Amino acid sequence: MARILVVYGTTEGQTAKIADVIADALRGDGHDAESVAVDSLGDSIPSDRDGVVIGASIHMGKHDKRVVQMVHKNRDLLDRLPSAFFSVSLAAHGDTQEAEGYVDRFEEETGWRPDQVALFSGALLYTQYGFVKRHLMKRIAKDKPGELGLDTSRDYVYTEWDAVQRFAEHFAEQLGPGAT
Ligand SMILES: Cc1cc2nc3c(=O)[nH]c(=O)nc-3n(C[C@H](O)[C@H](O)[C@H](O)COP(=O)(O)O)c2cc1C
Structure with missing residues (x-):
């Protein structure tokens, strides 16, 4: 069983809902997973986690600034752990190129290269x-x-909940067997 943290930055609540579904799916796979708003995380990701999933929504072409800052601060830890990122936007619904561009910019800005990336419609x-x-x-x-x-x-x-579920399952596969 792995201990996984799902951190999210949300403005209107959709990214929080997606993070909750991911944490639920990971628990369903036998892992110890919790979803936490970036605001209540404090400065750092606890070092006793085995994997981290991070999500942020897009407003005016940019990912949530709080998440960008948090990723910056925790780069060393994120580079050592299995990690995944999900980006929530309307562009993901029908304008994949734009949605991919947002993620490219996020990766450039933070220097973080997550093992897994997903674009979810918001x-x-x-x-x-x-x-x-x-x-x-x-x-x-x-x-x-x-x-x-x-x-x-x-x-x-517009969120495709099946794709969210598959994203969580794929991440769980990288972590090995859960406790079920
Ligand atoms: C004021 C505002 C600006 C937005 N700007 C963009 C944008 O530039 N590109 C985009 O793809 N989606 C944009 N969106 C859509 C959001 O990404 C979408 O509503 C998402 O579900 C918000 O997630 P959240 O509720 O977790 O904050 C915007 C939404 C709002 C309310």
């Missing part, structure tokens, strides 16, 4: 945005490829 949560954000997001959604929803009276969740 959500358009119109009903939870304030007035300005709702209209901004509708404008962005109109211009983006991938037929994003434009009805601001409802939310759209």
